[in-house]
Amino acid sequence: xxxxxxxxxxxxxxxxxxxxxxxxxxxxxxxxxxxxxxxxxxxxxxxxxxxxxxxxxxxxxxxxxxxxxxxxxxxxxxxxxxxxxxxxxxxxxxxxxxxxxxxxxxxxxxxxxxxxxxxxxxxxxxxxxxxxxxxxxxxxxxxxxxxxxxxxxxxxxxxxxxxxxxxxxxxxxxxxxxxxxxxxxxxxxxxxxxxxxxxxxxxxxxxxxxxxxxxxxxxxxxxxxxxxxxxxxxxxxxxxxxxxxxxxxxxxxxxxxxxxxxxxxxxxxxxxxxxxxxxxxxxxxxxxxxxxxxxxxxxxxxxxxxxxxxxxxxx
Numbered sequence: 001x002x003x004x005x006x007x008x009x010x011x012x013x014x015x016x017x018x019x020x021x022x023x024x025x026x027x028x029x030x031x032x033x034x035x036x037x038x039x040x041x042x043x044x045x046x047x048x049x050x051x052x053x054x055x056x057x058x059x060x061x062x063x064x065x066x067x068x069x070x071x072x073x074x075x076x077x078x079x080x081x082x083x084x085x086x087x088x089x090x091x092x093x094x095x096x097x098x099x100x101x102x103x104x105x106x107x108x109x110x111x112x113x114x115x116x117x118x119x120x121x122x123x124x125x126x127x128x129x130x131x132x133x134x135x136x137x138x139x140x141x142x143x144x145x146x147x148x149x150x151x152x153x154x155x156x157x158x159x160x161x162x163x164x165x166x167x168x169x170x171x172x173x174x175x176x177x178x179x180x181x182x183x184x185x186x187x188x189x190x191x192x193x194x195x196x197x198x199x200x201x202x203x204x205x206x207x208x209x210x211x212x213x214x215x216x217x218x219x220x221x222x223x224x225x226x227x228x229x230x231x232x233x234x235x236x237x238x239x240x241x242x243x244x245x246x247x248x249x250x251x252x253x254x255x256x257x258x259x260x261x262x263x264x265x266x267x268x269x270x271x272x273x274x275x276x277x278x279x280x281x282x283x284x285x286x287x288x289x290x291x292x293x294x295x296x297x298x299x300x301x302x303x304x305x306x307x308x309x310x311x312x313x314x315x
Contacts, residue, residue, distance in 0.1 A: 003115075004058040008049040009066045010100070014041045016073040024081040024088075031086035033079035033138070042097040043069045043126070052107045059115030060181070067102040067124040067167075074131045075148075081138040084210050088138035091145045094202075096128045098152045101166045106236075109174045117181040122169040124189045124227075128152060129199040132221075137207045142269075144204035146219040152197055152257075153226035164286075165189070165227035175237045183238065183249040183298075187231040189285070190256035196313075198223045200261045202279075208269040215269035218276040221261055225310075228286040229255045239297040248300035253289040255308040262315045283310040 022035035049065040075094040081087050104122040111118075128151075134144040153165035169187040176183070191197050200223050206215040231253040240247035265275040289306040296302065 003060045005062040006049045007064045008047045010045050010047040012043055012069040014071045016041050018075045020077045022079040031081040031083045033081040033088045035077045035079040035090045037075050037077040037092045039075040040095045041071050044099045046101045048103045050105045051109050054109045057112045061113050061118040063104040063120045065102050065104040065122045067100050067126055069126045071096045071128045077134045079136050083139050086139035087141040088136040089143050090134040090136040092132050092134045094132035094148045096130050096150045098126050100126055103168045106171045106174045112177045114179050119184045120169045121186045122167050124167040125191045127197050131201045133203045135205040139210045140213050142206040142208045142215045144206040144217045146202050146204040148202040148221045150198050150200050150223045167229045169231045171233045171236045173235045178240045178247050185231045185251045187229050188254045189229040196258040196260040198259045202263040204265045206267045212271045213269050214272035215267040216274045217265040217267040219263050219265045221263045221279045223259050223261050223281045225257045225283045229253045230288045232290045233294040234292040237295045249298050249302045251289050251304045253287050253306045255285050255287040257283050258311045260313045279314055281312045281314050
């Protein structure tokens with residue numbers, strides 16, 4: 001009956017840099033410079049720490065699943081075309097997707113903890129930080145466009161790849177006996193230090209330098225977080241066998257996702273200049289802490305709490 005620790009950690013990181021540059025310097029009146037950049041990054045993973053179909057007798061128990069995957073992406077296109085007839089076109093497309101499941105649990109097992117705490121925690125702080133931009137500088141015309149799509153989780157459909165991010169800590173179909181200490185079941189979806197889980201900067205610039213020149217710029221930014229954060233005891237028996245007030249239990253689910261999205265489009269033309277910027281940001285999450293069909297005998301305190309503090313800042 002020693003201490004038992006089961007830990008699963010995923011710290012997958014993707015750093016992505018994509019760029020394209022075109023410069024037309026000929027003296028003809030029909031110079032054309034076209035540049036584009038495309039970046040697509042995805043992290044799809046399952047991270048689980050668990051006891052299943054087992055009988056375990058230990059002094060203390062720790063089940064800990066940690067998801068800390070990150071995508072850092074920079075995508076940019078730039079073009080220039082000299083001369084009175086020069087036309088420059090630049091574009092960039094950035095797509096970043098994180099589909100992760102993080103779970104810590106006891107399932108279909110009998111577990112006895114005789115010397116201290118039993119802790120079951122799942123923590124997801126996966127992030128996407130992405131910059132997408134384009135710049136076009138031409139004599140007769142300059143046209144820039146940028147598109148950025150950043151997704152953490154995708155939908156509430158269970159089928160891959162259309163699935164929400166999932167963070168769960170639970171006891172299901174099991175019996176847990178404690179003689180002292182704290183039972184902690186905690187699921188947390190949040191970035192540390194109040195960092196946003198999605199930080200998106202998207203911009204485009206189009207410039208025309210000639211007298212009758214025209215310029216246009218456009219950008220589209222879509223940033224979505226969809227997920228479920230759950231902590232629970234279901235179809236199980238949890239009991240303490242010691243004196244009153246020596247055992248307490250906490251079942252907590254915490255959701256603190258955040259999006260910061262900054263976007264802009266600038267068109268500067270001597271004759272015509274047009275800039276169009278479109279941004280869409282969404283956080284759709286389920287946060288639950290509960291006991292369901294559970295038999296819990298705890299002479300100390302029992303706290304069950306679900307909290308969600310999602311934030312979106314868009315400019």
